[in-house]
Amino acid sequence: MKKDIEIPVVKDVYVAMLYEWNDDFRSKEWNAYLINDGSFPIEMVFVVSKGYHGDIKTATMRHRMEALESKSYQKLEFVLKEVLDLNNEFYVTYYLHGQLYEKRFIFKKESISEKNLTQIPLLKIKGILAR
Numbered sequence: 001m002k003k004d005i006e007i008p009v010v011k012d013v014y015v016a017m018l019y020e021w022n023d024d025f026r027s028k029e030w031n032a033y034l035i036n037d038g039s040f041p042i043e044m045v046f047v048v049s050k051g052y053h054g055d056i057k058t059a060t061m062r063h064r065m066e067a068l069e070s071k072s073y074q075k076l077e078f079v080l081k082e083v084l085d086l087n088n089e090f091y092v093t094y095y096l097h098g099q100l101y102e103k104r105f106i107f108k109k110e111s112i113s114e115k116n117l118t119q120i121p122l123l124k125i126k127g128i129l130a131r
Contacts, residue, residue, distance in 0.1 A: 008096075010103040012038035015047075015090040016120050017079065017112050018127040030084065030112060032076040034092065036068045037122045042094040042101075043067045047076055051086035053109055058083055068094075071122060084112045090130060105130035 014035040022029050032049065036042050045065040051058035063076050079088065088107040093100065107130050117126040 008099055008101050010092075010101050012036065013042065013092065013094070013101075013103070014121065015076075015092065015105040015130040016123070016127045017088075017107060017130075018120070018123070018125065019114060019117065030079040030081075032079055032088075032090065033073050033123075033127075034063075034065075034068060034076055034090075035073040035120070035122055036070060038096075039070050040096060041067045041069045042096050045092070045094040047093075048091045049077065049089065051083045051088050053086045056086060058086065073123060079112070085110055088112070088130075107131075 014037065016033050016035055017030050018033060019028050020031055034045070034047060043066065045068055047063040049061045061077055065074060068074055087109050090105045091102070092105060093102040107128065112128055116128050118128065120127040120129065
């Protein structure tokens with residue numbers, strides 16, 4: 001029975017942290033983005049995020065999008081400096097061609113730092129991809 005259940009593999013969808021300049025506050029800040037680098041739009045997108053380490057937990061944030069077009073991205077949230085010292089989890093679910101996909105993306109504790117910046121697909125700027 002279980003062997004007959006096909007669990008689709010998430011491809012071309014990522015969560016990234018970008019270190020961006022904020023004109024209003026005249027400083028750099030970390031922002032989380034959802035990226036659809038695939039050839040088709042994803043629909044009914046839900047993202048649940050939280051930070052945690054041991055007994056320390058942040059509030060759970062929830063985001064919803066009707067769709068995210070192919071080869072596009074959407075800012076999810078600003079990430080407080082204090083939260084960077086925690087594990088940051090983004091649980092993403094969406095529909096593609098009528099099939100449900102889901103994946104848990106994790107930024108390990110203290111992995112969000114300038115020394116870990118790499119080139120991000122589609123955006124052509126540096127950031128950090130979740131594992």
